[in-house]
Amino acid sequence: MTEKAISALAAALDRALVGQEDAKTGVLLALLAREHAYLEGPPGVGKSRLAEAGVHAASGSPIQLALHRDTRLQDLVGPVQLRREPYGEGQRLRHQTLPGPLLGAELVLLDDLDRAPAQALGPLLRILGERCWQGQALPLESVIATGGPERIDAYADPLEPGSLDRFAIQVRMPGLLYAQRWDCARVLLEGRVELSPGPVIDLCTRRRLQEQARRLPMPRSVQRAYVDLVLRLQRFAAGGMPLSDRTFGRAALRVLRAHALLRGASRVERTDLRALRYMLGRRLPDLTRDQFEELLAEAGRPAAPWLGPSAAAAGAAWGAAGAAGAEPIRARAGRVRSWELQPGARAPGMDEAQVERVLRALEGRFERGYAGLEEDPGGSPRSYRTLRGLDEVFDADPVELIGYLDGTRPGLPRSFRRERRRAGGQVALLRDVSASMEGRLGRWAGRVVAGLVRAGARRRMRIGYVEFNHDARRFHAGGRFFHRRYTSLLELAASSRAAGRTSYQAPLQVALNEFRARAGRNRHIVLLTDGVPVLGDPEVRRERTLARRLGVQVHTVFLGLGEHPPVLDAIARETGGLCFVGQPRPGGGLRVLGLGEGT
Amino acid sequence: MNAGLEGLRKVLDEHVVGHEEVKQALLLGLACREHIYLEGPPGSAKTRMAEVVARSSSLSFFFYQLHRDTRLAELLGDVVLERRPLAEGEGERIHQRIEPGGILTAEICVLDDISRAPGEALNVLLRILNERKFGADSIPLLSAIATSNPMRDEYYNEPLDPANLDRFALQLRVPGLIQSGAKEEARALVSRFAAGTVVEQPELRAVASRRTFDDLYATLRRVQVPSEVKEGLLEILQVLVVEYGCNETNSLLTDRSFLVKAVKLLQGRAALAGRERVELADLDVLRWMTTFRVAEEVHEKVPELIARVVGSAGARPARDS
Numbered sequence: 001m002t003e004k005a006i007s008a009l010a011a012a013l014d015r016a017l018v019g020q021e022d023a024k025t026g027v028l029l030a031l032l033a034r035e036h037a038y039l040e041g042p043p044g045v046g047k048s049r050l051a052e053a054g055v056h057a058a059s060g061s062p063i064q065l066a067l068h069r070d071t072r073l074q075d076l077v078g079p080v081q082l083r084r085e086p087y088g089e090g091q092r093l094r095h096q097t098l099p100g101p102l103l104g105a106e107l108v109l110l111d112d113l114d115r116a117p118a119q120a121l122g123p124l125l126r127i128l129g130e131r132c133w134q135g136q137a138l139p140l141e142s143v144i145a146t147g148g149p150e151r152i153d154a155y156a157d158p159l160e161p162g163s164l165d166r167f168a169i170q171v172r173m174p175g176l177l178y179a180q181r182w183d184c185a186r187v188l189l190e191g192r193v194e195l196s197p198g199p200v201i202d203l204c205t206r207r208r209l210q211e212q213a214r215r216l217p218m219p220r221s222v223q224r225a226y227v228d229l230v231l232r233l234q235r236f237a238a239g240g241m242p243l244s245d246r247t248f249g250r251a252a253l254r255v256l257r258a259h260a261l262l263r264g265a266s267r268v269e270r271t272d273l274r275a276l277r278y279m280l281g282r283r284l285p286d287l288t289r290d291q292f293e294e295l296l297a298e299a300g301r302p303a304a305p306w307l308g309p310s311a312a313a314a315g316a317a318w319g320a321a322g323a324a325g326a327e328p329i330r331a332r333a334g335r336v337r338s339w340e341l342q343p344g345a346r347a348p349g350m351d352e353a354q355v356e357r358v359l360r361a362l363e364g365r366f367e368r369g370y371a372g373l374e375e376d377p378g379g380s381p382r383s384y385r386t387l388r389g390l391d392e393v394f395d396a397d398p399v400e401l402i403g404y405l406d407g408t409r410p411g412l413p414r415s416f417r418r419e420r421r422r423a424g425g426q427v428a429l430l431r432d433v434s435a436s437m438e439g440r441l442g443r444w445a446g447r448v449v450a451g452l453v454r455a456g457a458r459r460r461m462r463i464g465y466v467e468f469n470h471d472a473r474r475f476h477a478g479g480r481f482f483h484r485r486y487t488s489l490l491e492l493a494a495s496s497r498a499a500g501r502t503s504y505q506a507p508l509q510v511a512l513n514e515f516r517a518r519a520g521r522n523r524h525i526v527l528l529t530d531g532v533p534v535l536g537d538p539e540v541r542r543e544r545t546l547a548r549r550l551g552v553q554v555h556t557v558f559l560g561l562g563e564h565p566p567v568l569d570a571i572a573r574e575t576g577g578l579c580f581v582g583q584p585r586p587g588g589g590l591r592v593l594g595l596g597e598g599t
Numbered sequence: 600m601n602a603g604l605e606g607l608r609k610v611l612d613e614h615v616v617g618h619e620e621v622k623q624a625l626l627l628g629l630a631c632r633e634h635i636y637l638e639g640p641p642g643s644a645k646t647r648m649a650e651v652v653a654r655s656s657s658l659s660f661f662f663y664q665l666h667r668d669t670r671l672a673e674l675l676g677d678v679v680l681e682r683r684p685l686a687e688g689e690g691e692r693i694h695q696r697i698e699p700g701g702i703l704t705a706e707i708c709v710l711d712d713i714s715r716a717p718g719e720a721l722n723v724l725l726r727i728l729n730e731r732k733f734g735a736d737s738i739p740l741l742s743a744i745a746t747s748n749p750m751r752d753e754y755y756n757e758p759l760d761p762a763n764l765d766r767f768a769l770q771l772r773v774p775g776l777i778q779s780g781a782k783e784e785a786r787a788l789v790s791r792f793a794a795g796t797v798v799e800q801p802e803l804r805a806v807a808s809r810r811t812f813d814d815l816y817a818t819l820r821r822v823q824v825p826s827e828v829k830e831g832l833l834e835i836l837q838v839l840v841v842e843y844g845c846n847e848t849n850s851l852l853t854d855r856s857f858l859v860k861a862v863k864l865l866q867g868r869a870a871l872a873g874r875e876r877v878e879l880a881d882l883d884v885l886r887w888m889t890t891f892r893v894a895e896e897v898h899e900k901v902p903e904l905i906a907r908v909v910g911s912a913g914a915r916p917a918r919d920s
Contacts, residue, residue, distance in 0.1 A: 043762040044853030064735070066726035069719040070671045074695060083690035098692070115722045148762055149847070177836055177852045178845075185836070188858040189829045377668040378717040394670065394678045398695045402682065420717055487848040488894075 003264050005209060008200040009057050016053030017046045019176050019184035025262070026171035026278040027054035027144060031107075031206070032213045033258035035251050036128055036143040036166055038113065040281060041173030047146035050173075051109050055144065058206050059199035060107035067116035069380050076102050076124050077133070080399050093408060095399055103133050106141045114147035114159050117381045121163065129166045141210075143167075161282065165244050168251035170281035213261040218253065218268040225300030226256070229273055232295045237284055247279070255279060273299065355444070357592050358580050359451040362555055365578060366425060366459055366524060379420035387415040425461040425522030426482045427452065428511035431496075432529035434469040438498040440584060441559050445528045448557060449493040452526060457486040461522075464514055465489055468507035469500030470535045474514075481514045502529065504567070505536030508543040508554070515550050523552045524577075527568070530560040539567055544574050553577040560584070601818075603656075603811030604630065604871065610655045610806060615644050616791060617776050617784030624887050625652050625744070628769045629707070630815050631867040633860060634728055634743040636713075636764070638891070639773030641748060649709045649744040656812070657805035658741065661705035665716040671723055675733070676700030699738075702727060706739045706809065713745040718760045728766040741812060743767075761851050768860045770890040819870035824862055824877045831882050831912045832861060838904055839889075843897050851892040861888060879909045 006028075013024045023039055027050060030037035039047045055062040065076065074080065078100025085092045102108060102124075116124075127133055131140050145167065147159065164170065176184045201209075230248055243252065259275035260268045277292050387396050395416040403409030429449055437445060449465075456463045462482035465475045475492060477485040504527070511525050525547070532538075547554050555577040556568040564581045572579035582592050604626055611622050621637065625648060628635040637645045653660050663674060672678045681694040702708050702724070713721070727733055731740050745767060747759070764770070776785045836857055839845045845852055861884070868881040882905050889901050 042847055042853060043765040043851070044855030046854065068723040068725070070723060072695070079692055079694040081685065081690065081692045083685065083688055085689070094690075111726060112722065115719075115725075175847070175852070176854045177840055177857060178847055180837075180840060182833060182837065185833060185854075185858055186829070188854065189832065189862060191859075191862060376717070377670070378720050380719045394672055398680050398693050401680070402691075402693055420719075491848065 002209065002212060002261070005201045005205050006262060006264070009054075012057035012200045013050065013053055017050045018188045019179075019181050020046065020050065020173050022278065023047075023050055023171045023173045024054075026169045026281075027051065028262060029255050029258045029275060029278055030142045030144060030169045031055075031058050032209055032261055033168070033251075033254035034141045034210055035168035035254055036145070037169035037171070038164060038167035038282065039144065039146045039171055039173055040149060041146075042149055042175055045173045045175050047173055048109070048111050051144040051146055055107045055109060055142075056198065057200045058107070059201055059203050060141075060206075062107040062109045063101045063105040064109040064111070065102070066111040067113060067120070069115065069117060071116045071120045073120045073123055074100075074398070076100070076120060077127070078103060082399060082402070091408075093403070097134070099133065102127075103138055106139050108140065108143040110143060110145040112147060113145040114150075119381060119383075125163050125166050164282050165247060168247055168255055169278050170283060171278055172281040172285070209261065213258045214254070216257045216260050216265075216267055218256065221300070222268050222270055222272070225270055226252075226273055229276065229296060229299035232299060233276070233280070233284065233287075236287065236291070236295065243279070243283065252276065252279060270300075355447050355451055358448060358557060358582070359455060361578055361580075362452065362524075362526065363455045365553060365555065366427065366455060366461065366522065374420055375417060376420040377418055379418040381416035382419045383417045384414040385417040387412045392416075425456075425459060425524075426464065426515070426518075427456050427461055427524040427526065428464040428466060428482075428514065429453070430466045430468060430472075430507040430511060430525060430527045430529075432469070432502060432531060433467045433497055434500050434502045434531050435498055436502075436560070437496070437530050441530050442496045442498055444559060444582065445530075446493045446496055448526075448528060450490055453486055453489045453493060457484075460484065463489055464511065465492055466507050466510055467497075468503065468510075470503045470506065471500070472503075472506040472510040474510055482518075501534050502531035503536035504529070504533040504538070504540050505543060508540055508547070512543055512546050512550065512552065515552050516546070521551070523550070525552055525554045527554060527556045527571070529556070529558060529568075530562075532562070532565050533567075538565075540571065544571055547571075547575045556580070557582065601811060601815050601871075603807035604815065606806030607652060607655055610803065611648065611651055614651045615648050616788045617781055618644060618648065618773065620887075621645075621648060621771050621773055624769050624771050625649070627864065627867050627871060627884070627887075628744070629656075629742050629812065630819060630871060631768075631860075631863050632741045632812075632816060633768035633864065634745070634766055636759075636767035636770045636891070637744065637746045637773050638749055638771070639746075640775055640778065643773045643775040643778075645746040645773050646709070646711050649711075649746055651803065653707045653709055653744065654803040655805060656707065656807040656809075658706035658809055658812075659704065659739070661701055661708040662711065663701065663708070664711045665713055665720075667715055667717060669716040669720045671720070672697070674701050674720075675703055675723065675727075699733065699736075702740065702743070703733050703738050706741050708740065708743045710743060710745040712747060714747040714759060718763075721760065721763050725762055725766065728763075764891060765851055765853050765856055768856055768864065769887045770892070771887055772890055815870065819863070819866045822866040822869045822875055822877060824865060827912050828865060828877050828879055828882065829862075831879055831908050832857075832865075832885070834908050834912075835882065835885060835904055838908075839893065839897065843893070843900070845893055845897065849894055850897070856888060856892070861885070864888070879912055882909060 009028060009031075010024070013027065017024070023041075026037055026039070029035070031054060037051075039051060041047050052062070052064070065071075074097075078098045081096045081098050083094045083096065085094060113121075127138070128140070128143055131138050149172075150159075176188065230243055230252075233243065255275050255278070256268050256272045259272040263272070265272070273296055274292075277289070280287055280292075381395070384397070387393070392415040393401065395418070396413040397415070400409060400413035404411075404413045429452055431445055431449055433442075453463060462484055463486070464481040464483075467473050467475070474481055477483045477488055507527065508525070515523055533540075552575065554571050554575040556572050557580045558564045558568055559582045561583060569579050571577070580592055585591055607629075608622065608626060611625070615622070625635060627633075629652065635649075637649065639645050650662065653662070676697050676699045679696055679698045681696065683692045683694070685691060697703075727738065727740070728743055731738050776788060836852065839850075839852060864884045865877045865881045868884050869875070869877045885905055886901050889898050893901070
């Protein structure tokens with residue numbers, strides 16, 4: 001009977017959506033384990049559809065909310081009740097939130113979780129975690145939320161891992177076309193997809209399945225393997241936080257049991273540890289299926305020395321660079337690209353700290369005298385402030401507004417402070433691609449470029465990109481040198497060539513001419529090089545003067561063991577920029593020296 | 600073509616010279632109940648075309664000019680503050696809600712200069728455009744037509760969020776007649792103005808009713824899609840992904856648009872041509888679907904790619920039922 005119910009559920013999901021096996025399993029696990037799930041994927045992959053189908057099939061009548069910029073906490077929790085009570089001579093106003101739809105629901109669908117403002121999201125996530133509201137337990141079983149992939153130029157603040165930790169299940173859904181699942185695409189084209197499959201199990205069955213899952217025994221040996229696997233995952237994450245104690249100790253165990261139930265087993269077995277994979281979508285986005293299987297195979301094996309594929313990377317992050325002569329960057333080479341394109345992914349990075357140092361210092365410069373956020377009536381509500389004009393009435397807190405209108409509240413009501421990221425500023429990234437910029441140095445330069453692109457994207461700066469050796473090559477996008485197509489810049493950063501000799505004059509000339517052609521402030525050049533100029537004016541005198549005149553700050557980053565050309569220092573000093581020297585270390589590390597301001 | 604739509608087409612031709620493709624796409628979008636995005640420089644008749652087509656049908660209509668301060672209330676209806684006395688005791692219950700208006704009550708709407716509104720203001724539209732639902736309530740919207748200026752520094756605008764852009768199944772570039780060197784059309788335009796017959800603010804009469812659209816929609820859903828067309832569609836998508844390297848970061852080939860909506864648009868193409876069966880040549884509609892979804896250089900190659908696939912599939916013996 002259990003088996004029949006489960007296969008009916010799975011079949012209902014299959015009817016609603018083609019492919020996306022991981023996500024389907026994730027939704028079933030969430031429903032059976034009474035945990036929350038987060039489905040992440042690009043638009044149009046069927047996230048909301050799957051969530052809806054799962055909940056309907058399990059006989060839930062879900063509360064469905066689409067979150068957006070103007071979602072208020074009241075929309076989520078319920079209306080406010082204002083009660084007047086006599087109080088001595090006067091009156092006391094009490095206000096109380098009435099439980100709204102969300103608070104009475106068992107199953108909830110939240111669309112576009114990543115678009116809600118922090119004010120609404122914060123309390124909401126707290127409710128999800130605690131499953132209680134003002135001291136009362138909620139009937140909440142599962143929330144299934146959807147969201148888009150993290151994007152560097154998104155306007156909403158990205159979801160933090162901490163907020164997402166409430167979602168035990170986290171699955172990423174790739175598009176069928178991009179994943180090249182042509183067989184599935186064919187089925188979808190046939191149009192044999194059911195619009196909304198009705199309930200396939202009744203409420204009693206759902207409850208029974210959940211209860212059954214909760215009681216499945218988990219033998220000692222599996223427990224040991226589980227702990228071991230989690231520790232290995234933690235090591236793989238190298239400093240990241242794959243599983244919080246809360247998730248690890250409570251939610252994960254429920255998920256493992258639900259997985260066993262899905263298999264039709266009568267107890268949790270070692271193979272059920274695979275359920276952890278459905279929990280790692282955002283916690284460890286870099287982990288591939290094969291890597292997971294490898295970690296799983298090793299888990300619980302006594303005395304096996306740690307020799308996983310990422311051993312070098314993990315070791316390096318603990319400062320044990322040079323271990324066993326491995327070259328950590330090489331070990332990661334295959335994944336560099338994906339790391340570069342996913343800002344949220346905290347990959348175990350060997351030179352992360354060093355790259356970060358350079359980036360932080362430069363980012364500080366991008367920001368100097370320059371606020372990242374600006375008040376804008378069309379922006380996202382980020383905090384409260386006092387009402388300033390009647391046009392802001394719609395953004396005012398309704399309760400305080402009424403108090404004000406009635407004359408029972410002395411002050412003005414609060415209203416949203418709406419802010420947007422300020423657009424502006426330009427940075428030209430000049431990357432040396434001369435013959436010596438090969439291998440490690442080239443990759444390091446690529447990562448600095450990628451980091452700067454992301455830093456620029458956060459400030460909505462326009463970025464220009466130049467690759468140079470003895471000649472300078474500009475990369476245009478949409479017919480412009482300075483532009484905001486950040487993803488294409490990240491692709492450029494990840495790919496590189498190495499040929500030719502070095503000139504400083506050519507790239508600086510090209511970039512400064514671009515600056516000369518347009519007005520603006522907050523203008524920067526970052527010159528990344530590993531060589532001594534052998535062509536053009538080695539002192540770049542004319543360019544230094546021009547940069548000063550145009551008010552462009554030139555920052556220089558020199559990579560390599562060789563002598564660091566003093567002219568780089570001079571350029572930075574004269575233009576008010578920063579100067580860095582990065583030295584490769586034995587074992588593949590890279591250390592930033594001479595970190596300092598050209599003063 | 601269906602009589603109502605033919606009437607619409609005639610009205611469009613009366614008011615706007617040239618822009619053959621855009622006119623076809625507008626009618627296709629309306630017939631298929633899909634949203635349309637038009638991007639072109641100022642003064643290229645984008646808004647005029649959108650408005651003419653919208654006002655010449657007896658559908659309820661909403662026009663909104665977006666701007667950088669666009670607020671939720673302007674798109675969706677007024678924000679209402681409700682105060683109800685409590686059943687017992689003294690006090691009241693306060694509830695803020697939206698009195699549906701704007702997009703929520705229109706059957707067809709024109710969102711002018713959509714890229715002028717900050718991206719975050721538009722994210723409320725996502726679900727509305729896609730599922731035609733607000734909260735739990737269905738809304739009567741058939742099609743939304745959005746217009747925008749090209750993304751250039753001189754204009755205050757920013758590119759649409761990909762999720763929003765994907766809501767617009769049909770996407771066209773509208774070049775100015777002069778800009779694109781359409782000599783014949785430019786001549787026609789001048790002679791029309793020279794003759795003094797142009798009415799600046801024309802009174803539009805309804806030539807198509809809701810019934811027209813409902814009937815057409817029912818017909819087009821019955822149009823057959825032979826498997827050679829489906830295979831052709833898959834082949835084109837395959838080339839885009841495998842050969843041209845389209846991926847999540849540089850393009851927007853979503854499953855929903857290209858595996859679900861594309862089929863409907865193909866059916867629409869056939870239905871508008873009065874056919875009961877989709878032909879390979881209808882795959883041409885992919886040109887209008889890929890405009891802003893793939894990189895510019897890739898989009899330039901799409902017509903050629905379609906021709907290639909159509910040609911090679913046409914040469915194969917039909918193995919269709």
